[in-house]
């Protein structure tokens with residue numbers, strides 16, 4: 772398993788960022804052996820299926836210094852941890868309803884020296900905070916997800932897209948998008964990454 776797949780698509784990383792990316796397999800192997808946050812079959816594909824997939828959001832949106840991002844249902848820290856490495860001047864709040872997963876996130880963030888990551892054991896619905904963007908992957912359908920984060924967006928936005936949700940999804944999304952009743956923008960990750968895994972993967976943007 773090599774980090775080259777990440778560096779190929781993100782060639783401008785600093786030495787510190789490259790080193791943080793390179794530390795991920797060891798950290799996740801260690802923590803996954805104690806608390807299962809990544810399926811066993813996926814851990815060998817950590818860079819493609821978790822790190823690069825998470826960074827798909829960065830192909831759509833470059834978070835600005837000082838912006839705040841909420842990762843809902845972060846599990847072991849995806850997409851929040853790879854994004855926090857990529858955008859060290861953006862503040863990331865990673866939340867999950869399962870406490871032991873948050874423990875993994877806190878330990879990984881600490882080991883990497885990520886000072887822009889806060890991780891909390893709570894349900895997204897309980898949060899009383901506002902953010903510029905919300906990111907997520909593999910948590911629930913858009914129609915259920917949107918009400919959890921409605922009203923949690925800062926009004927002022929300075930980025931290329933207005934403040935909103937950037938959700939990593941895969942497969943045929945037509946029905947899910949229709950049922951949500953939301954107006955979405957779809958970004959296909961196969962336009963950025965050539966590996967088969969990304970063939971049907973998308974970033975779904977919804978204005979907050």
Ligand SMILES: C[S@@+](CC[C@H](N)C(=O)[O-])C[C@H]1O[C@@H](n2cnc3c(N)ncnc32)[C@H](O)[C@@H]1O
Nearest residue numbers: 844845846849867868869893894895908909910
């Ligand atoms: C399938 S896992 C995905 C984890 C991670 N996002 C990833 O892609 O690897 C879904 C996670 O969402 C969390 N979750 C589900 N509903 C939630 C809620 N309302 N608020 C916070 N976390 C939630 C679960 O505890 C679980 O860890």
